[in-house]
Amino acid sequence: MIKIQIDSIKDNIRGIFVLKLLIPSGSRHDPMDKKGIHNIYRSLILRGCGPYNNQDLSDIVESYGAILNSEIYEDNIIITLKCAEKDKYKLIPIIAWMIEKPHFSNDQVELVKNLAIDSIKKLKEGNSHASFSTWRNAVYGTGPYGHDPLGSITDIKKINVEDVIDIMNKIIKRNLLLVISGFKAEESKKQIKQLEAFKNFDFGHSSINDVKNNELTNKHKYVKHIDKNTILTTKQLTKQVSIIFGTYTIAHNNMDDLVLRIIASHLGSGMSSILFRKLREINPLVYEVGVYFPIREYYSPFIINASTTSEKTSKVLNIIRSEWFKIIEKKLKSKELDLAKAKYKGNLALETETIAERAERQALRIHYDLEADNNEQITKKINLITTSDIIRVAKNYLNSPLVSIAGDEGTIRDYKNKHFTDLALNDSLESRKYLA
Amino acid sequence: MWCKAGTRNERAGEEGIAHFLEHMVFKGSKKQKAGEFDQQIEALGGISNAETGLDDVHFYVVVPTIEIIDPLNLLLDIVLNPSLKKDEFEREKEVIIEEIAQCNDLAEEKIYQRLFNDIWGTHHYRRPILGSKSNIENCTVEKMRRFHTRNYQAKNIVLSIAGKIPKDINKIIKESYLAKINLKPKEAEEIDRQKLIFNKGHKEISLKRLEKTRLIKVWPIDPANHQKSIIASDLAATIIGEGRRSRLVEELKENLKIVEEINVEIMSLEEGGLFIIEASCEEKNVKDVITRMNKILKDIKDNSISTKELDRAKRIINNTYLFSLEKICNIASLTGYELLWGREQTLINQIKITNQCDASLINNQILNRINPENSYTLIAKPDKK
Numbered sequence: 001m002i003k004i005q006i007d008s009i010k011d012n013i014r015g016i017f018v019l020k021l022l023i024p025s026g027s028r029h030d031p032m033d034k035k036g037i038h039n040i041y042r043s044l045i046l047r048g049c050g051p052y053n054n055q056d057l058s059d060i061v062e063s064y065g066a067i068l069n070s071e072i073y074e075d076n077i078i079i080t081l082k083c084a085e086k087d088k089y090k091l092i093p094i095i096a097w098m099i100e101k102p103h104f105s106n107d108q109v110e111l112v113k114n115l116a117i118d119s120i121k122k123l124k125e126g127n128s129h130a131s132f133s134t135w136r137n138a139v140y141g142t143g144p145y146g147h148d149p150l151g152s153i154t155d156i157k158k159i160n161v162e163d164v165i166d167i168m169n170k171i172i173k174r175n176l177l178l179v180i181s182g183f184k185a186e187e188s189k190k191q192i193k194q195l196e197a198f199k200n201f202d203f204g205h206s207s208i209n210d211v212k213n214n215e216l217t218n219k220h221k222y223v224k225h226i227d228k229n230t231i232l233t234t235k236q237l238t239k240q241v242s243i244i245f246g247t248y249t250i251a252h253n254n255m256d257d258l259v260l261r262i263i264a265s266h267l268g269s270g271m272s273s274i275l276f277r278k279l280r281e282i283n284p285l286v287y288e289v290g291v292y293f294p295i296r297e298y299y300s301p302f303i304i305n306a307s308t309t310s311e312k313t314s315k316v317l318n319i320i321r322s323e324w325f326k327i328i329e330k331k332l333k334s335k336e337l338d339l340a341k342a343k344y345k346g347n348l349a350l351e352t353e354t355i356a357e358r359a360e361r362q363a364l365r366i367h368y369d370l371e372a373d374n375n376e377q378i379t380k381k382i383n384l385i386t387t388s389d390i391i392r393v394a395k396n397y398l399n400s401p402l403v404s405i406a407g408d409e410g411t412i413r414d415y416k417n418k419h420f421t422d423l424a425l426n427d428s429l430e431s432r433k434y435l436a
Numbered sequence: 437m438w439c440k441a442g443t444r445n446e447r448a449g450e451e452g453i454a455h456f457l458e459h460m461v462f463k464g465s466k467k468q469k470a471g472e473f474d475q476q477i478e479a480l481g482g483i484s485n486a487e488t489g490l491d492d493v494h495f496y497v498v499v500p501t502i503e504i505i506d507p508l509n510l511l512l513d514i515v516l517n518p519s520l521k522k523d524e525f526e527r528e529k530e531v532i533i534e535e536i537a538q539c540n541d542l543a544e545e546k547i548y549q550r551l552f553n554d555i556w557g558t559h560h561y562r563r564p565i566l567g568s569k570s571n572i573e574n575c576t577v578e579k580m581r582r583f584h585t586r587n588y589q590a591k592n593i594v595l596s597i598a599g600k601i602p603k604d605i606n607k608i609i610k611e612s613y614l615a616k617i618n619l620k621p622k623e624a625e626e627i628d629r630q631k632l633i634f635n636k637g638h639k640e641i642s643l644k645r646l647e648k649t650r651l652i653k654v655w656p657i658d659p660a661n662h663q664k665s666i667i668a669s670d671l672a673a674t675i676i677g678e679g680r681r682s683r684l685v686e687e688l689k690e691n692l693k694i695v696e697e698i699n700v701e702i703m704s705l706e707e708g709g710l711f712i713i714e715a716s717c718e719e720k721n722v723k724d725v726i727t728r729m730n731k732i733l734k735d736i737k738d739n740s741i742s743t744k745e746l747d748r749a750k751r752i753i754n755n756t757y758l759f760s761l762e763k764i765c766n767i768a769s770l771t772g773y774e775l776l777w778g779r780e781q782t783l784i785n786q787i788k789i790t791n792q793c794d795a796s797l798i799n800n801q802i803l804n805r806i807n808p809e810n811s812y813t814l815i816a817k818p819d820k821k
Contacts, residue, residue, distance in 0.1 A: 055680070058681045062751075065750075065753075067755075114696070118696040124647055270483060280531055287535040288538070339479050350498065353763055353764070
């Protein structure tokens, strides 16, 4: 029997039905020499299962105007079915067949492998991918988070049907999670359990990751010991310089995660953020700047990313550095903290505006073991965060960032083998003119 | 808030000014200092942004369900009364130049700019929305003020609000800055509008940092006001290139495996848009892709489309549209945009028109036009030197 937990959300939106299936196995579970295999698996299950071959499956989904897709993340795979409420029972059985009875033909495996390789190649057309890849490699090394979820071209070429079947056999032994959302969600939940397609699914299980504790103790497996003062450089055929500045931090279910999210809001959320104001409004140095702090099961990256021209690079780096360390060294003003909290709460509401977003949030909440973590309760927790919490958490987790830049040959020559602290001293006089 | 003040409203010497003004709006008014607007909206847990297009510009705020008076007045104030201070203006020039540099660094952007430049000759639509570095350097506060006065007038503006609407909304608007807007413009519209002429042809270019060859084929379609024709074009695009059972995807990607990606879409514009097919493939397969693509397009025209594929396309388009209405911002945006261009219609009308389309309408409106002889083809190859 395939172990699965089913959860439902009654939604006031009428006429739309959403199903999210979370498979607690993502790119970090790729075998060392088969990086990208989970991505291949998640593509293949959309290309034929149960009684439907690739064409039949596309036919039925498209004829109902439904959305059926799967996405790969570091920690999991999420399958989404979105359709008109009236069509749901025609489509729900496909979800069971995708898990239990996928078709892995040689032909489809080769097609999906080629498509994945092409996607990896296309990623290289963007400059920020190079600086981030270098940063990721330095921080996560060859550990589970050390590669892109799409995998590596060399490894993908080696993958065959038997390898994918092997992954599938591991996946069906994990505890899966199904979240359904719609106006009649509770009724649908009962019906799904009765469907013939789900007869080999055991619904009485908790989906919380079963191997969590073992992995948590292995920090060395996840992150590398690195010289954080050295600036990492990657040469690119470009006129722009892409900057990545950040560190690994903590798991999403760590109690300090929310404090870090408020820090991210202060630094990079919206046009009132400190980095937007300092790097664009007061000093016109960049067009875009942001903070990337994804939800991860362990050691989530906390990164500032910006893009600028070669001659402005050192000024941008100095301002980012200055604002980063201010968080650690100086308490935020209460007005700044209030603004960061308001933005985070607002974004939380906007990010759960659609029925599919609410269902996904619920799936992640259960997967990451966040008890009763609805928007209302998060708001209550946010209200309790103080400026002392900010400084404590920043000191604990943000004290040694690592910098990676990708740019043209000249820029890279200037920064290669430089230490970030030296560079900041050299430019301190000039940067003072820019710091408002 | 939608305004007919896009790239097509720029006169000679004003290239890039519509987009530059969109940035300057956020630099405040007489009553709001630079950054104050963002701060106030975001302190409410809201977001704000703007976008400039070839035909128009729009500014928006999304705020939690509270009373709307403050956000509404703040938005109207910055859009209608921007201060355009000299120091802020000069500083923002550098930001725009950064944005242009960032765009010029992206291969996809370069490809499309090249395409528009080639197909639209000297028409306003060929211009890059951002302008060039020298356009921005030569821009002045006075020029921008003139552009604002000329275009941001009552007849060119639509305000659209979606969500919980207060009962006294009319009173709120009557007391807002919108009521004080100049109804009798001093300067009449004097843009020398050129007729939109589509140049067909074939061109090949090489670009650095391109990993895959891009093949783009385009055809002209009717102006956005021809709603039936636009919806027929959208249905044709779906039948030809949306989903694995669509004609091009099934044949070129799934069966023959000669393209990595193929997308078909329409670009709807007020003076006439485009039907676009874009494929990404290996350079060695380009010829084969073009030959087979032409054959598929001919075949669909000669043998018409089946009831099954038409129904499928209607379901895809209608559901995508309905799903998009879950976001309140999309409702305000769609309503505002249609009203701006005089297409007063309820949201549900779009679905009604889609359902009324039949195969012969699609044939007449679009399929008969998209033959190889009438197209412009751009092939962008990776420059490996």
